[in-house]
Amino acid sequence: MSIATFLTRTRGNRDTAQPFGVQDFLAYGYLVLGVLIILVPVLWTFFSSIKSEVAVDSFDTRVLPMAQVEAEIDGVGPKPVWIHTAPDGTRTEVFKAGPTRMMTEVARLAAPEDVYEVPRDELAPKEEVRVAVENYLDPLLKRNGQENFHFATYLYNSVFVTVAATLITLLINAMAAFALSKYRFPGRLTFTLLIVATLLIPASIILVSLFFVVWSFGIFGSLWGVIIPAAATPTGVFLLRQYMLTIPDELLEAARMDAASEWRIFWRIIIPLSLPALSVLAILSVIWRWNDFLWPLIVLISDPNKHTLQLGLTQFAGEFNSDFHYILAMTVVTLIPITLVFVWLQRFITTGIATTGLK
Template sequence: MSSVWTFLTRTQGRGRLTLTDWVSYAYLLLGFLIILVPVAWLGLNSVKTAFQIEKQDLALLPGDFDRVARATVNGPEGREIFVIGDAPDWVLNWKDLNAEQKAAQDVAGYLAGKEGRELFALRTHLDQVTTLARAEITALGLPDWLTRYSALTPQARTAFDLDVALAGLSADQERLIKEYLGVDPYKPNRIVTQVLVTAPDPESGRVMQWAVPNLNPQSAFLPGRAVDGSIDGVVRLPRDTVTASRNIKPAWGNFLDPLTGQAYGINVDFATCITNSVLVTIIATVITLLINSMAGFALSKYQFRGQVFFLAIILTTLMVPATITLVGVFKAINATGLSGSIWGVIIPGAATPAGVFLLRQYMLTIPDELIEAARMDSATEWSVYWRIVLPLALPALAALGILSIIWRWNDLIIPMVAIATTKEAYTIQLCLLEFRGEHISQEHYRLAMTVVSLIPTTLVFVFLQKYITTGIANTGMK
């Protein structure tokens, strides 16, 4: 720590801070903030709850509000919207629970204490309509075609008389089966989670509890619905009169669920994705170092016809964007039968123009006299390469190896081309795309797994950066 403090308190040597010192420290602080703020934002958001992310809560710290359920029930009387103020956390978070967590809840016992519109909304939210309706059809001896009715086309439904089949049932029994069949006016009921706040009624001044969609700090008014149901409809609540209870509660499940294969709505194993990325990165880096070092050795220590031409071709490819060669890479992967295999990710990028140029420039600094002396001692070309050139080129090899690890770990384009149709071979970057789809968005999982994906490359860069700077700097030495 003393060395760090000494570095941070350095001046120009005049015993006081000069203008140059102030500018230097301001520039250092600005650079530090530019790097730190996005990383800190990502880290803090990765442990926010799904509700917090969904509602775009701008609070710095992860936490959770006291919440209630806003229910929408459809029936012959039309659409009813009301608030269920006593719903437990497992009900509010039902959609985010995995199968094991859902099975651990006493859903039947909980619904047994409900009736009326609350029962209608909750049994739909808790995925009980299908189970209860099929049990009712079996128990009452109703026609079997009722279980297939919702899948029939409108023309096919005309062959069955639904009213006759349901005749004699009680109102609750008829409603349950029609909700299961999706017959008008029984559209799917719905429950969404809202924030529980306390605020005075704008008209009477009575302090009450309200359910609001979110606490938008940019809005002067928030739409609120009375929790106790004493006021119908939505009331505009002044933002400055609203208070909410927030608890600091990091959502560590954002990390644990994907890594243990329990993330809701995700059909990839993130632990397997990490394993695939590790294999691809290590194998590809070893192959890259081997091929590029051989090419660099040949271009730096051999004199042959076309040497300059080949070097020019290699350097020219540095100016070609990767997207231009994407179609050719895709055809080559399919033609060689590598599609769907991690080898289709490893082999296409095995030789890199930047790596060849880096190693060639470094190997030019190795004295030719060492190589000639080895040849005079009857050393083979392989021995010269393996025992003399490679050990002397270790700084450049280390720099290229570190860069290759970062490139391969973060690569998305080649995996999308080679293994997009094989989920078992997905790398970590492809797995991150699985957290957002057409019908589901698990941003809290994606933020957490993005943090996990950054850890290896960050550690490699932090602890081995000196090899990068040394290796690259020495490639220009003569």
């Protein structure tokens, strides 16, 4: 087998190997392009977030975080370092001793007193690669006047809402799905149709009166006001019901012969056997609740201590419209947890949703 064949074969073993045809080329080209469109903005945001404030504000389009070097000058204090390239090609490290004009006053680092003038366009900043950790640390540690991003509070609220809502969703959806899949009872069709109906009622058209209901329940402005209305999901009920239908009825009858109460059958037989579907629903629920925006915006906006990460980030971005370096850093902070979860579970998530979910 020639090396060319070896390098270009795309599938199969030695015997069935086919050369890398133009069709494969188009397919991979499409995929690479797609992945670039998806990844480049995210990565660009990340790389921008570790640039210094100056670089961000001047929209520096280099990938690496370049920052101008500062030097401590005797008797003057810290000053940015510039490199002066003379017409003959000699390079000198200088700092600006006066305002920037056509002819700028500069002085050597070693001899700050010895000021001389050079043309402005012969000066270039001396740069080094420096990760601007302060973009992250200032808001997180509430330094340098960045006291409005309560990361710990937001994270706690987001995690609390996500975990509580997911647990409740799993429990009550599984109960409903169990009833609909494993019992014959009058009204089963009615209940099923009612749940189908909720599938077709989008959340945003009941926004206003849901607000009234939540207000009358006294959970407006509290995290429960976000958790409870979203806990019963039609998608979850159907996903689980579909899966539970595949559990043989004989198992339930065996358990009944084994003197298990119906609740115990649910807990000890149905739940463990539905774990694949339950974990898919758990993932979906986590994505939904973690990324929720509109309803938390209505319910929780008035109390900064109840803001979720998404609300906190929105507020933060709104307050400091020009502080891009902080906004970018906090965006990255917000996207990191979900990215980690995704990297960790990606195979499981994608195959799970594809095989178990939503048929």
